[in-house]
Amino acid sequence: MRPRLVRAGLIGVALAFLALCLVMPLVAVFAEAFAKGFEVYWASISEPEARRALWLTAVVAGLSVPLNMTFGIAAAWAIARFRFPGRQLLVTLIDLPFAVSPVISGLIFVLLFGAQSALGPWLEAHDITIIFAIPGIMLATLFVTFPFVARELIPMMEEQGADAEEAAVALGASGVQLFWRVTLPQISWGLMHGVVLLTARAVGEFGAVSVVSGHIRGLTNTAPLHVEILYNEYQFAAAFAVASALSLFALLSLGLRRAVEWRMAQPR
Amino acid sequence: MSARTLPGFRPALSFTLLYLSFMVLIPLAGLFLKSAELTWAQYWHIVSGPRAVASYALTLGTSATAAGVTAVFGLLVAWVLVRYPFPGHRIVDAIVDLPLALPTAVAGIALTALYAGNGWLGAPLERAGFKVAFTPLGITVALIFIGLPFVVRTVQPVLQDLEPEVEEAAASLGATRAQTFWKVIFPAILPALVTGTTLAFARALGEYGSVVFISGNLPLKTEVTTLLIMTKLEQYDYRGATALATVMLGLSFVLLLAINMTQAWLRRRNGVEGA
Numbered sequence: 001m002r003p004r005l006v007r008a009g010l011i012g013v014a015l016a017f018l019a020l021c022l023v024m025p026l027v028a029v030f031a032e033a034f035a036k037g038f039e040v041y042w043a044s045i046s047e048p049e050a051r052r053a054l055w056l057t058a059v060v061a062g063l064s065v066p067l068n069m070t071f072g073i074a075a076a077w078a079i080a081r082f083r084f085p086g087r088q089l090l091v092t093l094i095d096l097p098f099a100v101s102p103v104i105s106g107l108i109f110v111l112l113f114g115a116q117s118a119l120g121p122w123l124e125a126h127d128i129t130i131i132f133a134i135p136g137i138m139l140a141t142l143f144v145t146f147p148f149v150a151r152e153l154i155p156m157m158e159e160q161g162a163d164a165e166e167a168a169v170a171l172g173a174s175g176v177q178l179f180w181r182v183t184l185p186q187i188s189w190g191l192m193h194g195v196v197l198l199t200a201r202a203v204g205e206f207g208a209v210s211v212v213s214g215h216i217r218g219l220t221n222t223a224p225l226h227v228e229i230l231y232n233e234y235q236f237a238a239a240f241a242v243a244s245a246l247s248l249f250a251l252l253s254l255g256l257r258r259a260v261e262w263r264m265a266q267p268r
Numbered sequence: 269m270s271a272r273t274l275p276g277f278r279p280a281l282s283f284t285l286l287y288l289s290f291m292v293l294i295p296l297a298g299l300f301l302k303s304a305e306l307t308w309a310q311y312w313h314i315v316s317g318p319r320a321v322a323s324y325a326l327t328l329g330t331s332a333t334a335a336g337v338t339a340v341f342g343l344l345v346a347w348v349l350v351r352y353p354f355p356g357h358r359i360v361d362a363i364v365d366l367p368l369a370l371p372t373a374v375a376g377i378a379l380t381a382l383y384a385g386n387g388w389l390g391a392p393l394e395r396a397g398f399k400v401a402f403t404p405l406g407i408t409v410a411l412i413f414i415g416l417p418f419v420v421r422t423v424q425p426v427l428q429d430l431e432p433e434v435e436e437a438a439a440s441l442g443a444t445r446a447q448t449f450w451k452v453i454f455p456a457i458l459p460a461l462v463t464g465t466t467l468a469f470a471r472a473l474g475e476y477g478s479v480v481f482i483s484g485n486l487p488l489k490t491e492v493t494t495l496l497i498m499t500k501l502e503q504y505d506y507r508g509a510t511a512l513a514t515v516m517l518g519l520s521f522v523l524l525l526a527i528n529m530t531q532a533w534l535r536r537r538n539g540v541e542g543a
Contacts, residue, residue: 003445007352014348015360017341020389021413022366025378028388032381071287078280090284092528096292099520101474102372103494104513107501108295111302116506142291165274175275197368204371207476207494211501224373224477231377231481240381243374250369257369258362 072149106211132214342419372477415468422464
């Protein structure tokens with residue numbers, strides 16, 4: 001009798017905490033978004049500035065994925081399949097961006113490419129703007145999403161071992177064949193998992209992008225930055241409308257992540 | 269490993285090192301070069317100014333409080349998810365990752381709306397005498413939201429791998445349930461709990477998006493260090509921002525080291541236990 005009570009009590013407290021801490025904020029986003037009715041909602045997410053912000057976010061995330069994915073695969077191949085001095089250090093260095101605050105992740109690119117930097121005058125003379133422009137947003141996003149694919153693939157490939165690949169090489173497979181026919185099929189779900197996490201972070205990044213963007217409306221505003229601008233202008237319904245679009249994407253990424261994890265747990 | 273026969277080592281490693289250098293190492297090195305432009309006295313003046321020191325105290329205090337709360341509730345949530353498969357526990361399990369998926373700015377405005385004086389939670393709390401939004405309490409609430417998945421996701425797998433035989437043995441030797449928990453289960457999950465809590469703490473120290481809206485940003489009162497860096501940047505005080513950033517980075521690296529050491533400890537202990 002008593003264990004059952006303890007159990008019910010613990011489940012109750014845990015669920016109440018999660019409802020209060022995680023579910024309520026999510027519900028609040030949608031409630032605030034529709035607070036002024038569906039028409040205001042629709043107008044807020046379909047007006048040109050919001051559309052451009054959502055589009056820029058999609059472009060930045062869309063470009064970050066292939067770049068950091070290529071890096072992740074190359075790093076995992078070198079680290080999980082070969083032994084070389086400094087290998088462990090390399091793993092630690094790849095994880096470094098996760099230990100850096102988003103604000104600092106943006107700051108380092110301002111220091112490198114901003115008008116006051118050593119490169120600044122040269123960039124200006126050649127009409128290249130990186131900071132307060134889209135290339136800066138791109139760099140900051142690449143930095144904060146840097147480790148996702150590599151840290152997913154390295155343990156996965158280490159666990160799988162190199163047997164299949166060594167057999168393929170012994171049978172005369174070329175490097176290209178080896179990658180497309182043996183390695184990629186083996187790591188595809190892990191890769192997918194890393195890409196889902198990477199995309200969610202790229203879409204939602206705020207601090208780093210905020211530092212490098214310069215907040216030029218309709219030009220260098222990503223969706224999270226647009227939310228901030230609207231909120232600071234007291235356009236709460238509009239801010240939450242754009243936030244709700246981002247929240248839907250976050251929920252979608254959570255669902256996708258679960259589906260991929262479920263697939264990864266299935267016996268091959 | 270006999271992997272010498274596999275192709276592609278040189279191109280893969282070269283690309284990895286090149287991309288890592290250009291994307292991460294050179295930009296981070298730039299930060300330290302920039303701070304080297306300051307003399308020691310100038311540097312010290314910036315990082316020990318009253319506003320900076322107040323921001324460290326606030327950041328450390330709120331982060332530590334939030335980490336403590338997430339440790340307790342994160343352990344509870346992990347326990348319930350692993351031990352009590354109630355209906356719908358899969359959905360609850362998926363929701364735990366929400367703070368990592370939700371853009372921090374969205375979390376920030378949502379929490380502010382909830383806890384503001386006219387919010388669903390803020391209104392009753394204010395009547396009860398607690399002001400949450402625009403106070404250190406609000407910052408702590410945001411950091412609890414952000415930190416929770418780190419604790420749950422670190423403790424959960426360890427709890428899952430615990431062997432029921434050990435608990436059964438303890439029970440058959442006459443241990444009460446509380447004794448079994450504190451003497452058998454808790455020591456086994458403690459390293460994971462410490463690691464998860466440290467991760468949540470480290471994340472909280474650098475957090476910006478979810479905090480900036482709910483904090484109110486009053487200098488000396490509700491201004492965390494990331495916000496102070498941002499303010500300095502907006503005033504084009506790059507040296508000041510850089511000096512504060514090096515303090516934060518130093519702290520992050522110490523924590524990263526602490527996490528790695530805890531994990532090594534965990535591996536050693538599990539190795540001994542498994543033998």
